[in-house]
Amino acid sequence: MMICYNESERTFKLDTPNTSYMLGIVDEEGFIGHIYYGRRLKDADAAYLMRTQEPPFVPGKNNRERCSFYDCFPFEYPTGGLGDYRESCLEIRTKDGHAGAMLTYVSHEIFKGKPALEGLPATFGTEEECMTLRLVCEDKYVGMRAELLYTVFNDTDVITRSVKITNVGQQHFYLTKVYSACIDMDNNDFDMISLHGSWARERRIQRKTLGYGIQNVSSFRGESSHQDHPFLALLRKNTSQESGEVYAMNFVYSGNFRAQAEVSQFDQVRMSMGIHPQNFCWKLEAGESFQAPEAVMTYTDKGLDAMTAAFHKLYKRHLIRGEYKDKKRPILINNWEATYFEFNTEKLLSIAREASKLGIEMLVMDDGWFGRRNSDNCALGDWKVNEEKLNGGLKYLVDEVNKLGMKFGIWFEPEMISPDSDLYRAHPDWAIAIPGRTATESRQQYVLDLSRKGVVDYVYEAVAGILRSANIEYVKWDMNRQLTDLGSYGLPADRQGELYHRYVLAVYELQGRLVKEFPYLLLENCSGGGARFDPGMLYFSPQIWCSDDTDAIERLAIQEGTALIYPLSTMGAHVSDCPNHTVGRVTPFETRGIVALAGTFGYELDVTRIPEEDRKQIPEQVAMYHKYNDLVREGDYYRIASYSQNRQFDCWQVVNEDKSQALVTYVQVLNRPNFKSKRILLKGLDADKRYRVCFANGDAVPEPVVYSGDTLMKAGLMIPNPWGDFQARLIVLTAEG
Numbered sequence: 209m210m211i212c213y214n215e216s217e218r219t220f221k222l223d224t225p226n227t228s229y230m231l232g233i234v235d236e237e238g239f240i241g242h243i244y245y246g247r248r249l250k251d252a253d254a255a256y257l258m259r260t261q262e263p264p265f266v267p268g269k270n271n272r273e274r275c276s277f278y279d280c281f282p283f284e285y286p287t288g289g290l291g292d293y294r295e296s297c298l299e300i301r302t303k304d305g306h307a308g309a310m311l312t313y314v315s316h317e318i319f320k321g322k323p324a325l326e327g328l329p330a331t332f333g334t335e336e337e338c339m340t341l342r343l344v345c346e347d348k349y350v351g352m353r354a355e356l357l358y359t360v361f362n363d364t365d366v367i368t369r370s371v372k373i374t375n376v377g378q379q380h381f382y383l384t385k386v387y388s389a390c391i392d393m394d395n396n397d398f399d400m401i402s403l404h405g406s407w408a409r410e411r412r413i414q415r416k417t418l419g420y421g422i423q424n425v426s427s428f429r430g431e432s433s434h435q436d437h438p439f440l441a442l443l444r445k446n447t448s449q450e451s452g453e454v455y456a457m458n459f460v461y462s463g464n465f466r467a468q469a470e471v472s473q474f475d476q477v478r479m480s481m482g483i484h485p486q487n488f489c490w491k492l493e494a495g496e497s498f499q500a501p502e503a504v505m506t507y508t509d510k511g512l513d514a515m516t517a518a519f520h521k522l523y524k525r526h527l528i529r530g531e532y533k534d535k536k537r538p539i540l541i542n543n544w545e546a547t548y549f550e551f552n553t554e555k556l557l558s559i560a561r562e563a564s565k566l567g568i569e570m571l572v573m574d575d576g577w578f579g580r581r582n583s584d585n586c587a588l589g590d591w592k593v594n595e596e597k598l599n600g601g602l603k604y605l606v607d608e609v610n611k612l613g614m615k616f617g618i619w620f621e622p623e624m625i626s627p628d629s630d631l632y633r634a635h636p637d638w639a640i641a642i643p644g645r646t647a648t649e650s651r652q653q654y655v656l657d658l659s660r661k662g663v664v665d666y667v668y669e670a671v672a673g674i675l676r677s678a679n680i681e682y683v684k685w686d687m688n689r690q691l692t693d694l695g696s697y698g699l700p701a702d703r704q705g706e707l708y709h710r711y712v713l714a715v716y717e718l719q720g721r722l723v724k725e726f727p728y729l730l731l732e733n734c735s736g737g738g739a740r741f742d743p744g745m746l747y748f749s750p751q752i753w754c755s756d757d758t759d760a761i762e763r764l765a766i767q768e769g770t771a772l773i774y775p776l777s778t779m780g781a782h783v784s785d786c787p788n789h790t791v792g793r794v795t796p797f798e799t800r801g802i803v804a805l806a807g808t809f810g811y812e813l814d815v816t817r818i819p820e821e822d823r824k825q826i827p828e829q830v831a832m833y834h835k836y837n838d839l840v841r842e843g844d845y846y847r848i849a850s851y852s853q854n855r856q857f858d859c860w861q862v863v864n865e866d867k868s869q870a871l872v873t874y875v876q877v878l879n880r881p882n883f884k885s886k887r888i889l890l891k892g893l894d895a896d897k898r899y900r901v902c903f904a905n906g907d908a909v910p911e912p913v914v915y916s917g918d919t920l921m922k923a924g925l926m927i928p929n930p931w932g933d934f935q936a937r938l939i940v941l942t943a944e945g
């Protein structure tokens with residue numbers, strides 16, 4: 209890892225273990241251009257890639273074609289309004305109503321370590337682990353300074369970027385767009401991968417050809433969303449899981465975003481990522497700054513597996529924090545699918561009693577314990593325990609659960625307010641709404657205006673007060689609707705465009721305060737399933753509920769898309785009852801367990817009422833979790849096959865650091881008649897080690913056999929054709945000697 213500046217060439221070179229990134233300064237005006245991002249370079253003599261020695265040249269040599277220069281120069285941080293007609297990263301409106309900006313070089317600083325970003329989640333590292341370049345540029349006409357921050361890490365091929373804009377002039381101006389990262393490169397006939405979905409089918413992988421013009425994925429729903437994901441990868445046509453070039457970006461942010469690729473008239477690609485400009489307008493008074501969130505970039509020539517490995521390593525080591533960062537999580541049982549709103553103390557205790565006998569370690573009480581919340585129509589905001597339901601009170605329930613040797617967890621939806629709630633009756637102006645217009649309900653609720661300090665303080669005290677009242681060791685923080693009717697009673701007219709971002713900042717502030725006051729709390733974020741599963745939330749909670757769809761087969765695609773970027777340790781995954789509540793499918797209990805083992809693992813069913821043959825399997829699943837969770841959480845993850853692509857089976861693998869143990873999960877979806885066993889090529893093993901291969905479950909379990917890592921990776925392993933649909937196999941490989 210290294211960052212250096214070549215004074216005579218006026219170039220910067222940033223090196224990660226296997227990649228180099230270069231940018232340079234040209235012309236006496238000091239335009240900053242992107243030079244190179246790719247395999248690690250030995251030398252730093254690639255400035256010619258900016259093509260300033262050919263027409264239209266730089267304005268200092270050919271000012272008559274300044275506009276042409278602006279429209280083809282590979283800007284490191286492009287600005288709009290003066291002649292670069294491609295997507296810009298920064299747009300402004302001055303006090304006089306003018307757009308147009310140009311940032312040119314002022315100074316730079318290179319230092320060890322990585323500064324935190326004020327008010328925002330961001331990756332971190334020590335002075336030994338990372339190095340940062342701060343590049344300062346200015347638009348003197350506007351009185352605007354931009355600080356571009358780049359950090360490289362010594363243990364993963366990732367570069368993080370962020371931008372801070374400061375008003376260094378006398379007049380206020382408005383930021384109408386501030387992206388966080390951009391790369392201008394030559395078009396290499398790319399494909400584009402993005403993640404799409406909806407409620408109950410989050411993060412499905414889509415790969416398509418990148419064409420001319422603009423292609424983007426985005427959210428302006430106020431959260432990162434079920435629908436699109438703040439991630440984009442460009443890859444060469446021949447790129448597969450195992451080989452080929454990939455450029456990828458991911459956003460450490462939980463609100464509106466746009467991730468975009470644009471192929472220009474000159475066959476250049478501009479890839480960019482940042483806060484979605486729709487409805488964004490931030491006023492900067494003289495002396496004020498705006499900090500844009502962090503974007504993470506990675507490049508590899510070793511295929512999608514290597515891209516995934518880079519993200520996983522970064523997030524495991526340099527983003528997730530707290531007590532549970534590297535720890536096994538308690539196996540929980542959540543009462544949502546078990547009871548929905550129909551529960552009381554006795555019902556919860558009956559579930560806990562049975563669960564504790566089976567080895568389950570924590571009871572989580574979901575929605576419905578407060579106010580008059582007996583359905584999802586009312587009472588959000590009234591965070592007072594409903595003692596008609598919880599007879600004896602919350603502390604009594606928690607103590608009783610603790611006496612069973614189990615931990616206790618609780619659900620909140622702190623960001624919301626029901627129109628039918630005492631809170632709304634007292635403070636109708638606390639909801640986000642456009643004055644005079646009837647606000648749009650969603651799940652019969654409104655969103656609290658978290659841009660107001662009084663509202664934030666109320667929310668914090670409501671949650672913290674409950675947590676202080678009993679021994680609560682886990683919180684599920686839910687958010688069940690997206691933002692509409694953007695209006696705040698607390699903001700002046702010319703700051704209404706700040707509401708979306710201020711909302712996200714307040715969510716971060718709330719969660720930051722919570723994990724500070726309750727450092728041992730296990731926080732699990734959730735948003736109607738997995739609508740806010742992003743690196744921003746992972747900074748506060750080491751796990752996020754992946755999807756409300758708990759069907760084992762639907763989960764294959766959801767978990768595949770999620771694991772493309774995020775470590776398995778972050779994916780909330782539960783075994784639920786059948787017929788599945790979302791799709792009505794019936795799958796073997798064993799398969800549900802094996803699929804959930806790839807995530808945090810837990811249960812979401814009424815353990816007192818499920819079939820006896822299912823209940824009997826729980827102690828065995830619990831034992832499997834304890835045996836293999838270290839490997840799942842800490843190991844390197846590899847995608848072997850995708851049911852979404854082959855429509856037959858899904859297969860993934862984890863391998864521990866010294867390659868002495870691996871776990872392969874194989875799920876056959878629909879059985880096909882008259883087929884032979886399936887041969888799969890394993891990955892990530894030590895070619896020189898010999899592995900004992902043992903099928904941990906299944907009716908036709910062959911005797912353990914021993915093969916070399918080399919054979920298993922090149923020639924493959926045979927999986928006997930399982931009998932029946934929806935069958936899963938767990939295969940354990942242990943190195944001999």
Ligand code: DGJ
Nearest residue numbers: 544574575734736737756
């Ligand atoms: C949506 C969550 O994803 C569910 O797990 C559950 O907590 C409900 N909300 C409760 O309203």
